[in-house]
Amino acid sequence: MKTTLLFFAFLTSLFAGDVPEVVRTASPDGAFRVSIAKVGDTNTTRLEIKGKDGKLLFTSSPQIDATAIFDFYPDHLRWSPDSKILAIPAGFPKLFQTYLFAWDGTKFQFIAMPKIAAGEDNPWIYPVEWRGNHILHLTFTGPHAGKADDNGYKGTAVVQVDLQTKTSKKISEKVKRYGPTE
Numbered sequence: 001m002k003t004t005l006l007f008f009a010f011l012t013s014l015f016a017g018d019v020p021e022v023v024r025t026a027s028p029d030g031a032f033r034v035s036i037a038k039v040g041d042t043n044t045t046r047l048e049i050k051g052k053d054g055k056l057l058f059t060s061s062p063q064i065d066a067t068a069i070f071d072f073y074p075d076h077l078r079w080s081p082d083s084k085i086l087a088i089p090a091g092f093p094k095l096f097q098t099y100l101f102a103w104d105g106t107k108f109q110f111i112a113m114p115k116i117a118a119g120e121d122n123p124w125i126y127p128v129e130w131r132g133n134h135i136l137h138l139t140f141t142g143p144h145a146g147k148a149d150d151n152g153y154k155g156t157a158v159v160q161v162d163l164q165t166k167t168s169k170k171i172s173e174k175v176k177r178y179g180p181t182e
Contacts, residue, residue, distance in 0.1 A: 025074050027083035032057070032103070034086065036072045047072045047088065049101065049108050058108035064099055065112055068092060078127040080134055085111075085161055087127035087136055094145040096124040098138055102163055114170040116140060116157045125157075134161040135171070153177045 025034040035048045039062070046069075047060040062069060070092040077088040086101045086108070100111040117123035121143035128137045138157045155175035161168045 025077065027079045027086075028081055029083040031083055032079075032086075034074055034077055034088070036074055044070050045072055047090070047101075049086065058101065064090070064110060065097075067095070067097065073126075076126045078130055078136070080130045080136075080161075084163060085130075085134060085136075087130070089124070089126050094122045096126070098125050098127050098136075100136075100161060100168060102161065102166065104163075104166075109166060111161060111166050111168055113168055114159060116159075116170065116173060117142065117153075117155060117175070120153055120155075120175065128156075134163065135159070136161065151177060151179050 026032070031052055033050050033052070035050065036045045037048050037059075038044075039046050044062055046062070047058070048056060049058040050056055060069065060072075069090045072088055072090040073096065074088065077086060079086055084103045087098050088101075089096045089098050091097050098113060098116075100113055101108045102111050116125050116138060117140045120140070122145045123140045123142040124144055125138055125140040128139050130136055136159045138159065139155070140157065141154045142152060153175050155173065157173040158171040159168050160171055
């Protein structure tokens with residue numbers, strides 16, 4: 001009976017547009033689950049990746065790639081279809097970047113992203129979807145603080161991850177600028 005009620009609640013939430021966090025943060029193969037944990041009495045969070053048995057496999061530091069991380073955004077996380085790479089945006093209000101974490105069979109490792117929206121002011125960079133051969137599509141917008149001057153930008157980028165070398169490369173990037181009337 002309890003299983004039936006849980007299944008019904010899950011179906012109801014799907015039709016209502018709300019996907020339960022456990023489903024949203026689980027890897028496609030069900031082997032991993034992401035959670036965001038508050039760090040003590042601070043306004044900072046950390047990323048935790050656990051196995052299906054609940055064992056902690058990875059926990060992030062307060063700085064990744066020399067960038068301070070205050071918040072992770074699990075609503076925008078994207079697992080690669082083979083469950084080997086997690087893409088998740090994180091940062092602070094002026095700057096959200098996408099970070100990559102790859103499973104090597106025993107642990108998760110950080111993989112540096114190529115510079116996306118490098119010449120732009122205060123971008124928010126989010127993963128959109130994975131495609132074959134570990135190709136990740138991203139979107140970015142801005143500025144979200146700083147020198148807006150009533151102008152902004154939006155764009156897309158495509159990145160490919162090489163699991164053997166633990167690297168990523170930018171395949172493409174397009175930016176569209178707009179003014180106050182657009």
